[in-house]
Amino acid sequence: MPKAVTFWTEAGGTGKTTFTVNTAAALSRRGYDVLAIDFDPQNAGMTDHMGYGEWASRDDYENIAELLVDDEQRLHEIVIETQEFDLIPTHNDLANIESKVEAADGLDSGSKHWLLHHEMADLTERYDYVLVDPPATTGTLVSNAMVATQNVVAPAEMTDKGIAAIGGLEEELAAMERGFDRIPGVDVSFSILGIVPNRVRKRQTNKQQEVFAELEASDRLITPFxxxxxxxxxxxxxxxxxxxxxxxxxxxxDYQLDVLDSFNGVADLVEGKPLDAVDAEPEVAH
Incomplete structure (x- = not known):
């Protein structure tokens, strides 16, 4: 069954773009057809990283923001085949997506959360996995990514900021579910596949140890790696x-190969393996 996943926590600089790129690469190496969607209009994101930064400001093609509000066009028409996986590039116009919804014929303000969702059936017919990298700031683009995928992997730093970002993710998902529950006939339920401790130091600080202890005492789905x-x-x-x-x-x-094990572990999550079946290497030492 094709699966779509968003990489996100409510904080910038947590590594969501790095996770998207490396998880897409890990899945592609397993023989899957993988699509990564850069849903963040800011520069220096995934599109730029993969060598296509100029696409974010080009005006000679119908970009992702324009296609999302055009019922006659499909996102697969702007897919770039990179050396590692397929990519739908971002565009600066995504920053104005709400005004594009208001100006589009046949769309009302309630449509703004469902733009990517309407494309997902077509995309998951073409790909085994679709990974979405939205901006860190909550808003229309984040809600679109969440509604379209309904699965989240959350990279989180082992800091107070990281704990707050996890809480922000949980609160955002709960708020969206409450909002959609009020709409008759709408069934939206979000799943956090796993919270992945990121940028962990081999020699842990006292703060890092405190954060690990706090997470382990909670009922959150923290990965074993x-x-x-x-x-x-x-x-x-x-x-x-x-x-x-x-x-x-x-x-x-040899001592650096743990990074490959880690992103293969994230790929296991996306494949649908439960946490207790995911390879636990490299495991953190407390």
């Missing part, structure tokens, strides 16, 4: 590729 803070993740970003392709071209050292 973490993503360690590795410079090679940034190096791969600088080269415009996933860490998997980076390893193919430059070869990670």
């Amino acid at each position: 973490v993503v360690y803070k590795r410079s090679k993740i940034s190096d791969a970003w600088g080269e415009g590729m996933s860490v998997f392709r980076y390893h193919d071209e430059y070869e990670l050292r």
Whole structure:
């Protein structure tokens, strides 16, 4: 069964774009047809990372924002085939999506949350997995991503900010469910597939240990693996590729291979494996 997943927590700089890119690459290497959607109009996101940054400001094609409000066109028409997975590029016009809804014929203000949802059936017929990377700030684009996928993987730093971001994610999903429950005939239910500790230091600080203890004492779906803070993740970003392709071209050292294990663990979550069946390496030492 095709699955669509959003990577998000309510904070910037948590690694959601890095997670989207590397999870898409991990799934693609398993033989799946994978589509990643850059739903964030800000510069320096996934589209730029994969080498197509100029697409965000081009005016010579019907971009993602225009297609979302056009019943006669489909998003698959602007798919870019990268070396690792397929990509729907972002565009600066996404920042004005609400005004585009207001100006479009046949759309009312209530339609603004369902724009991507209307495209998802077509996309999941074409792809095994569709991964969405929305902006960090709550709003129309985030609600579109959540409604369209209804599955969330949340990268979270082991800091007070990270704990607050997890709480913000839970509150946002609960608020959206309450809002949609008031609409007759609408059935929307969100699932957090897993909260993945990100940028974990091998030698933990006292604060990091406190945050881990707080999370372990809660009933949240914390993954049995973490993503360690590795410079090679940034190096791969600088080269415009996933860490998997980076390893193919430059070869990670043995002690750095845990980063590949980690993103394969995230891919396991997207495949639908329960947390207790996900490979627990690399496991954090407390």
